[in-house]
Amino acid sequence: MKNSLWKTCIGGLATAVFCVVACSASFGANGKSIEEMEKDLNALRASVSSLTEQIESVKQEKTVAAASDTRQDVEALRSEVSTLKEEMKTAAQAEQTLKASDIDGNVYSEFAKKVKLGGQIRTRAEYASGLYQTPSNSASSTIVPGATTGGTTSNTLSSTVRNSANDTSYVLNQTRLWADADVNEHLRVFIQLQDARAFGSENGTIGFASSSVGNVLDLHQGYFDLKKLFDLPLTVRVGRQEIIWGDHRVIGNFVWSNIGRVFDGGRFMWDTDAIHAEAFAAQVKESGWVNAVGSASQDENVYAGQLAFKKLVPSALLELMYIQKNDQNGTAQLNNTGFSPTSTPAVPASAAPGGNHIVIHDFGVRIDGKVPNLDAVDYTVESHGQFGHYGSLVHRAFAGAAKSGYTFKEMTWKPRLGVEYDYASGDKNLNDGVHGTFDNLYPTNHMNGIYGFADMVSWQNMHDIRGQIKVQPTNKLTAQADYHYFWLASARDGWYLANGSLAGSSSNTGSNSLASEIDLTLSYALYKNVSILAGYSFFNPSAWITRNNGGIGDDTHWSYLQTTVTF
Numbered sequence: 001m002k003n004s005l006w007k008t009c010i011g012g013l014a015t016a017v018f019c020v021v022a023c024s025a026s027f028g029a030n031g032k033s034i035e036e037m038e039k040d041l042n043a044l045r046a047s048v049s050s051l052t053e054q055i056e057s058v059k060q061e062k063t064v065a066a067a068s069d070t071r072q073d074v075e076a077l078r079s080e081v082s083t084l085k086e087e088m089k090t091a092a093q094a095e096q097t098l099k100a101s102d103i104d105g106n107v108y109s110e111f112a113k114k115v116k117l118g119g120q121i122r123t124r125a126e127y128a129s130g131l132y133q134t135p136s137n138s139a140s141s142t143i144v145p146g147a148t149t150g151g152t153t154s155n156t157l158s159s160t161v162r163n164s165a166n167d168t169s170y171v172l173n174q175t176r177l178w179a180d181a182d183v184n185e186h187l188r189v190f191i192q193l194q195d196a197r198a199f200g201s202e203n204g205t206i207g208f209a210s211s212s213v214g215n216v217l218d219l220h221q222g223y224f225d226l227k228k229l230f231d232l233p234l235t236v237r238v239g240r241q242e243i244i245w246g247d248h249r250v251i252g253n254f255v256w257s258n259i260g261r262v263f264d265g266g267r268f269m270w271d272t273d274a275i276h277a278e279a280f281a282a283q284v285k286e287s288g289w290v291n292a293v294g295s296a297s298q299d300e301n302v303y304a305g306q307l308a309f310k311k312l313v314p315s316a317l318l319e320l321m322y323i324q325k326n327d328q329n330g331t332a333q334l335n336n337t338g339f340s341p342t343s344t345p346a347v348p349a350s351a352a353p354g355g356n357h358i359v360i361h362d363f364g365v366r367i368d369g370k371v372p373n374l375d376a377v378d379y380t381v382e383s384h385g386q387f388g389h390y391g392s393l394v395h396r397a398f399a400g401a402a403k404s405g406y407t408f409k410e411m412t413w414k415p416r417l418g419v420e421y422d423y424a425s426g427d428k429n430l431n432d433g434v435h436g437t438f439d440n441l442y443p444t445n446h447m448n449g450i451y452g453f454a455d456m457v458s459w460q461n462m463h464d465i466r467g468q469i470k471v472q473p474t475n476k477l478t479a480q481a482d483y484h485y486f487w488l489a490s491a492r493d494g495w496y497l498a499n500g501s502l503a504g505s506s507s508n509t510g511s512n513s514l515a516s517e518i519d520l521t522l523s524y525a526l527y528k529n530v531s532i533l534a535g536y537s538f539f540n541p542s543a544w545i546t547r548n549n550g551g552i553g554d555d556t557h558w559s560y561l562q563t564t565v566t567f
Contacts, residue, residue, distance in 0.1 A: 119177040122565075123562065176194045187224065189223075193218075194218060196215070250364065251442055252442065300328065308320075315369045325360040397435070398438065413473050419466065424458075440496075449482055453482070456498065468481070476525040480521040483519075487514050488544060513543045535560055536558070
């Protein structure tokens with residue numbers, strides 16, 4: 001019995017010793033991985049468990065063996081078990097402190113934890129007929145305006161767009177990739193690349209197209225934030241960046257465009273629970289890079305500041321704004337034949353070249369919120385007054401907008417009924433030395449269809465009455481219908497498209513009825529990162545367009561289907 005017992009114990013001890021040696025060699029070797037070490041440690045644990053079972057077996061058989069011999073065997077096994085437990089404890093401590101970088105080299109950086117990578121692919125197919133704008137890599141691409149012929153400005157729109165047989169379809173694709181790095185509590189870096197193109201613009205499947213056909217690969221945004229500067233709630237942002245104020249009416253990122261708008265400059269932002277204040281200075285155009293040395297400066301800059309009160313008005317945000325547009329090239333686009341079809345906005349003949357450049361001071365106020373104790377009612381009111389000079393003219397203009405809606409939250413589909421009124425001044429007298437057309441500055445006029453989704457009207461020389469109904473049949477589906485009626489503030493001024501360019505002008509009096517528009521929009525969240533947007537717009541010209549378009553008032557039909565994938 002004793003010999004049999006010793007054989008069993010010796011076999012178990014040999015196995016345990018082998019595991020200990022193998023495990024020690026594993027943790028001493030630089031070439032083994034953590035996974036292999038874990039296997040050795042598990043084998044060691046199994047050996048300890050086996051020896052413990054053998055000890056219990058010895059205790060049970062001690063009745064048939066000499067008491068002294070059995071006691072010696074048990075003590076010897078207990079000693080071995082204690083030694084193995086110490087080895088296992090040492091191995092476990094080594095496992096906790098060992099890192100992959102100690103074995104396989106420095107293949108992991110702590111900085112990688114602070115970087116978020118993302119991207120977006122947006123594809124939109126459009127169809128349009130009648131009077132419409134065509135997409136391009138330039139924000140100024142639009143309906144061809146009335147041409148000047150024989151020293152006078154034509155009162156008709158371009159013949160290439162006034163025939164209802166003129167229709168077009170195209171597919172736009174926008175791809176964005178970005179990296180957002182919170183380097184530390186005081187530094188953030190954001191980089192966003194963008195490729196914008198139209199399907200088939202290369203005219204083949206081999207080679208690359210230049211930006212002249214609408215394909216652009218560029219740095220869309222690239223800036224750094226210095227946060228909590230001097231341990232204050234102050235952030236300084238420097239570089240190429242999107243800037244959005246309010247409803248995008250005067251400062252926006254022009255997000256509907258395949259290119260979009262960004263500002264190159266610096267921005268200071270102070271943010272607390274009670275207020276938000278910011279100021280920025282940006283260069284819109286730096287002509288020194290393209291003009292010869294010694295040529296006249298033709299730069300365009302914008303300087304702006306905003307002070308927002310979060311709690312001053314109950315359940316609402318109050319914003320005070322100042323914007324200065326400083327365009328040193330403003331007079332280069334003027335002519336002596338009435339309104340200039342190429343200026344933005346158009347100016348009368350009295351602002352001929354030779355006057356001062358364009359400097360506009362815009363003072364604005366905006367209130368956005370809900371009625372206290374009645375959050376089913378939302379409202380927004382915004383107004384701007386402008387002063388300065390426009391070429392050799394004095395610039396004085398005004399614009400205002402007000403909208404409100406009621407959401408039936410307890411009803412099925414949660415319908416919202418909304419109304420809106422928008423106004424922007426126009427020039428009523430072309431020869432009084434005053435430029436009265438409101439300058440829309442740097443907006444996203446497509447945003448929320450504030451002047452119609454067809455983008456045929458901007459916040460210049462206009463009145464707009466809007467009615468809206470919005471329903472949500474499911475958590476993923478939203479449907480919206482809008483009706484707009486437009487008329488001009490001054491029939492002597494021009495009709496301005498959503499990008500601010502002049503579509504047509506007139507020196508005649510008469511009806512200032514411009515057009516009506518119906519917009520139907522559907523948005524559907526297909527999956528968490530996939531959304532679908534579809535829409536149809538009908539733009540029906542009225543008396544003013546017909547009179548200044550050779551008696552032709554073509555209806556505009558515009559539809560689109562857009563898919564956005566974000567990852």
